[in-house]
Amino acid sequence: MKLSRYPLWPAHRAADPSLTDEGLRSRVIAAYGADAVQDDRELTQIVEFAARLCDVPVALVTLVEEHRQRFVARKGLAKEETPRSTSLCSHAMSGRGPMVVPDASADERFAEMELVAGENGIRFYAGHPLVSSEGVPLGALCVIDREARPEGLNALQREGLEVLSRAVMRRLTSERDAAYAENKIEVSELRTRQLAENLPVYAWAANTEGVVEYANPALYDFVGADDLSEFDFDRLVHPDDAEELSAARKASRDDKQRWEAKARLKRKDGVYRWMILRAWPFVMGDEEPETWFGAAVDIDDLQTVSDSRDLLARELSHRIKNIFAVINGLISLQGRKHPGAEELVKELSGTIRTLGKAHDFVRPFAGRTESSLNGLITELLTPYGRIGGDRIAISGCGCPIGEKAATPLALIFHELATNSAKYGALSHSNGQLRVEIIDRGADVAVTWRETGLNPQDSAEDAEARGDEAGEGFGSRLLRTAVEGQLTGKFTRRITEDSLEVELLLPCEKLEA
Template sequence: MARLPLWPGRKPADPARSEESDRARVIAAHGIEAVEDDPELVQIVEFAAQLCGVPVALVTVVEEQRQRFLARAGFAERETPRSTSFCGHAMFEAAPLVVPDATKDPRFAENPLVTGEPGIRFYAGAPLVSSEGTPLGALCAIDFEPRPEGLSELQLQGLSVLAEAVMRRLTFERQARAADAHLSRSEQRVRQLAEHLPVYAWAADAAGDIDYANQPFLEFCGTDDLAAIDFATLIHPDNLEEVAAARRLSRETASRWEARAQVMRHDGIYRWMILRAWPVTMGDEPPEAWFGAAVDIDDLHRLSDSRDLLARELSHRIKNIFAVVSGLVAVRARAWPHAREFADELQATIRALGRAHDYVRPFEGRKGSSLHGLLEDLLQPYRDARGGRVAVNGDDCTIGEKAATPLALIFHELATNSAKYGALGDAAGSVSVDIASSGDVITADWFERGLSPGERDSAREGFGSRLLRMAVEGQLDGKFERRFEADALHVALTLSRAAVEAGD
């Protein structure tokens, strides 16, 4: 919030800001009640009395019907009628108003404060004007004896300086009140927001004791007593240690904590929730409060469990289907000996799809889905006893469910072609797959080394290679290149990371 400037000295109040309704609003904004007999203002009036050599000095605020004294030196009354106010004149002046002898001034000669008690004769008042130019009152010095000589230049200057000090104090109070009101409105908005959010929200003090909970959370706990809300009793015993550890680490490091846990409702039913809390800090100071929220995910959690059960059942059935189809191919192939080679190749492809399926849906305890793991499984049948004919090198990367099947078919086709026509068909041949991951791109370089000239001639691109190109470019948003380098066949696959890691 910007600091309010003081109204320029030697400049009269703004006439446009002098209407009583406008003045009443500005006076109220200064919080006058809060600064009555304010020690700082009292010091100012006492010094003003000494500076001017008078028995009375006052800080006044002139309202529509009365004149109030915020600070007094040598005067007992707290207010007088507006109709008798000297300061009601002074507050419109550009410089201090000086009245050497009130009995000789037409404006004040008949004033009851002059003709009667306390018998004012001398008056000097410096105007108090708000930041926007609204006249408020005056800092005045009063004597009961006339002073034809008035005030010296030093006294006049001092009175003006002290009036500025009064306005600084009043402006500070006004700004503090505005800041408090702004903070109060902000807190109210936050609380209203918390009441309507579809989450259970709370706030806790520095020690972690809850001092606010929104209505949904209170209804969940079945209580209006904040002291009765204790996470130690709400969290399921199976999750209590995890939550306690997260909260303990969070307090030690003044950082946000998060945990998934079952939280007990007022009827004794546990609901799965995501719990979060974060500290309210100022600079390097320890947290002075904590805000927290809980999101009920019980329905989603149960739905996820049901889906996982269904997925495991479907996965089991799909694996059975692969086994049945492979068995049927083997049985039928016996009646067609001349199709034996085709049947063997078809069975190998079906087995490759079965292995790929383990990566689409983790099956019987398999953990993770990585390109290295897929390649190791697919190329295992082609390793020799020492494992040296086939190597998988370089970076590993996660493969998503969408990419597992096309990747399995691509590398199965490459391995099958190599066994028929390339390096894996020669005892001296070898295959290596070099994987590199950089940014949004994953590259896989398939090298077949030790090819004879005849194998190079027969290793031309056929229908299978065209299928590979379609799979790479159509399903994995990549590029397929096939070329010979010295005695090696190099198949370069450039794949989109997003396509490789894509899930359902």
């Protein structure tokens, strides 16, 4: 049975007869902590007042255990306990209200008891049940006299005994609740400590000055220390990481917010290990934090793998760049054998260089800090003029792009740019190119708009670019890249003095 906390057992209601098992009663009585309330001042005041109220020499608060009755508060009696076999309270504790015995020597239930028999034995007894919140009978608040009292208790005394018994139960229950709360705190602290001691991280707690007040066994072992006074993070941190870590800790203390940093800590053998360090304040309400909790996760092995992968990726990138250069050289050499293929060689070389730029663009270790559609288009159009001037303008969202999308995007905008330089706006001094990028949620719309075209060249333009009736190679390349590789949509509109190409590209493909 789970012990209740509130409320008290209802007045004028007998203890639950199903809850009289001695094992259960022993557990419930133990929860009240009899040792903690033995001769308690408040309970002593209650029994003294009960004795005066009922005009008797003896008053007791008894807890009836399996083999004894214990007097946790007493007036007029030196003993702290007697055997249960001599207990009148064991009878009183199961009743509905006070059990009143005018003359115990004349009552067949009690006449033969050791405490009743004889000239100085108990004669008058009145006891009110003490019942736990669950309905378990515990004992009684009783008053005793050596002289018989045929009239028993008057109405005021009966009522007073009931009120005082409720006060006794409130005092006992408060003690039980306090013990319960303390036990919960101890269990919670134990669970937290065991959690900290068994987590595969280095955990600590420090005061506001940064002095470590607790460290889990893993941290003791890492540092090789036996005493908290040996923990000094300033000594453990690698000199190259100290300034950044110190700044993070200071800003965190000033703002009373958590901090996180990546740094190397020195192990007991002198080897530095990469760690992710975190610390956060323990805050209650509006109070200033007095304790900071921290944890460190060893990521040195992952860092080594990551560094190795970066090194491999750089080497592969370098070799790919070399391959582009070799291919470009081969095209140039072979082109010299065919004097009529200069234009084709030039186009192929330009395409290879564009693929090289796309390759660089999506490699953060190549020195770039962002990979966006806006940035890629800017990169490809820069050779044709100043971006943002009268001739070329790019506007709209950045829209991040991934490695898989970079190559087809580079081919698309390289084809558009070279065609514009040959036949379109970039081939005329008064031509203008506007590129607008619009984020539509799941898709990105790119509008490539050329104006100021030479009407005299429209026939040549249409043949090179392809018209609505039949597409040229360039338009087929665009459509294949947009619709085939990026699963987008490609539309083109040509007039005598303008060209507009609209691309609708799914974001998930761009970011792949």
